[in-house]
Amino acid sequence: MSKEINNIAVFTSGGDAPGMNAAIRAVVRTSIYYNKKIYGIYRGYEGMIEGDIEELDARSVGNIIQRGGTILKSARSDEFRTKEGRQKACDHLKKKGIDALVAIGGDGTFTGLHNFYLEHKMPVICIPGTIDNDLPGTDFTIGYDTATNTVVDAVDKIRDTALSHNRLFFIEVMGRDSGYIAINSGIAGGAAAIIIPEDEMTIDQLVAKLDKGVESKKSSSLVVVAEGGKLGNALQIAEEVHKRFPYYDTKVTILGHLQRGGSPTYFDRVLASKMGVYAVEGIMAGKTDVMVGIQNGITVYNDFESTMVKNHEIEPEALRISKILSI
Structure with a gap:
C-alpha cells in the first residue's frame, strides 16, 4: 500500500509556455480541496537545490489563470544533472516535509524528475507544458494552442x-x-x-x-x-x-x-486546469514517475519510457492537406 501523501510541491521548469499559470492554479487548488498542504518551488530545479520553497494557499494563485509565463519562474540547472545536486534538492524537500512533486515542463523536466525518482523514490508526476507539442502520450501539450x-x-x-x-x-x-x-x-x-x-x-x-x-x-x-x-x-x-x-x-x-508570450487561449486554460487536477489525483492514487496526458478526451498516465523514447509524430493527413492546399 502506498504511503499517504500530505504535502505536495509544484514547480515549473524549462521553457515557459502559456497556460503554465493555469496549471499551477489547478494543482494548488486541487491539493487544498483534498486537504493537502501545497508548496511552490521557485526557479525550477535550481530553486529546489537552494531551498526557494514557499507554502501556497488558494489566494496565492488568484488572478493568474489568464497570465502568460509562470509565477513560479523557471531556470536551467546544471547542478541538478548531478547526483550531488539532486541530493541537495531532496534534503530541502524533506526539511519542508514535502512527500510528492508535481512538475510542469517538457522532456528535460521529465528526465530530471525521472532521475530524481529513481534515486529518492519520492512520488513524482509531470504535466506536459511545452509549446512544441512534441511529447507523445497526449494529444496536446500546454501552450501549443x-x-x-x-x-x-x-x-x-x-x-x-x-x-x-x-x-x-x-x-x-x-x-x-x-x-x-x-x-x-x-x-x-x-x-x-x-x-x-x-x-x-x-x-x-x-x-x-x-x-x-x-x-x-x-x-x-x-x-x-x-x-x-x-x-x-x-x-x-x-x-x-x-x-x-x-x-x-x-x-x-x-x-x-x-x-x-501572451495570454493563454481558452483551450490552453482548460487543458492546463484539467491536467492540474489529474496530476494531484494521480499522485493521491499512487501514480508516480508518469506524465499526465489527455488522449481522445480520456485521461492517461504515461511512464517515462513510453514518453521519452518515442516521438509525437505529425499526422500524415496534416502533411497531405498542406500539400493539396498550397498550389
Whole structure:
C-alpha cells in the first residue's frame, strides 16, 4: 500500500509556455480541496537545490489563470544533472516535509524528475507544458494552442505587406525537433510551402513549388519554416532560394520568443486546469514517475519510457492537406 501523501510541491521548469499559470492554479487548488498542504518551488530545479520553497494557499494563485509565463519562474540547472545536486534538492524537500512533486515542463523536466525518482523514490508526476507539442502520450501539450494562434496572427499581418510589395517571406517558427507549430500554422495561414523536420522536402522541390505559384500569377508567397528543418534555418533557406529564384523580393521573419508570450487561449486554460487536477489525483492514487496526458478526451498516465523514447509524430493527413492546399 502506498504511503499517504500530505504535502505536495509544484514547480515549473524549462521553457515557459502559456497556460503554465493555469496549471499551477489547478494543482494548488486541487491539493487544498483534498486537504493537502501545497508548496511552490521557485526557479525550477535550481530553486529546489537552494531551498526557494514557499507554502501556497488558494489566494496565492488568484488572478493568474489568464497570465502568460509562470509565477513560479523557471531556470536551467546544471547542478541538478548531478547526483550531488539532486541530493541537495531532496534534503530541502524533506526539511519542508514535502512527500510528492508535481512538475510542469517538457522532456528535460521529465528526465530530471525521472532521475530524481529513481534515486529518492519520492512520488513524482509531470504535466506536459511545452509549446512544441512534441511529447507523445497526449494529444496536446500546454501552450501549443496559444503559440500556434500567435504564429497565425503574425502570418496574417506579414501577408498584408507581402501582397503590397510582391515579396516572398520566409517565416521561422519554433520547433527544433517537431513541426507541429509550423504545419498547423502554415495550413491556417495559407502558406505556399511548409518546411518541417519530419518532411524530406529539398530546395529543388521548394523552388519548383514557388515557380508554379509564379506561373499561376501569385503576387506573393509565404513559406513557414520550423527552426529544426533539415534544409537549415529560414535565413539559409531564403539565401539559397533567392540564388535560384530572383523573381521575388525575399524577406525573412524570425518569430522567436514572441511565440512563448501572451495570454493563454481558452483551450490552453482548460487543458492546463484539467491536467492540474489529474496530476494531484494521480499522485493521491499512487501514480508516480508518469506524465499526465489527455488522449481522445480520456485521461492517461504515461511512464517515462513510453514518453521519452518515442516521438509525437505529425499526422500524415496534416502533411497531405498542406500539400493539396498550397498550389
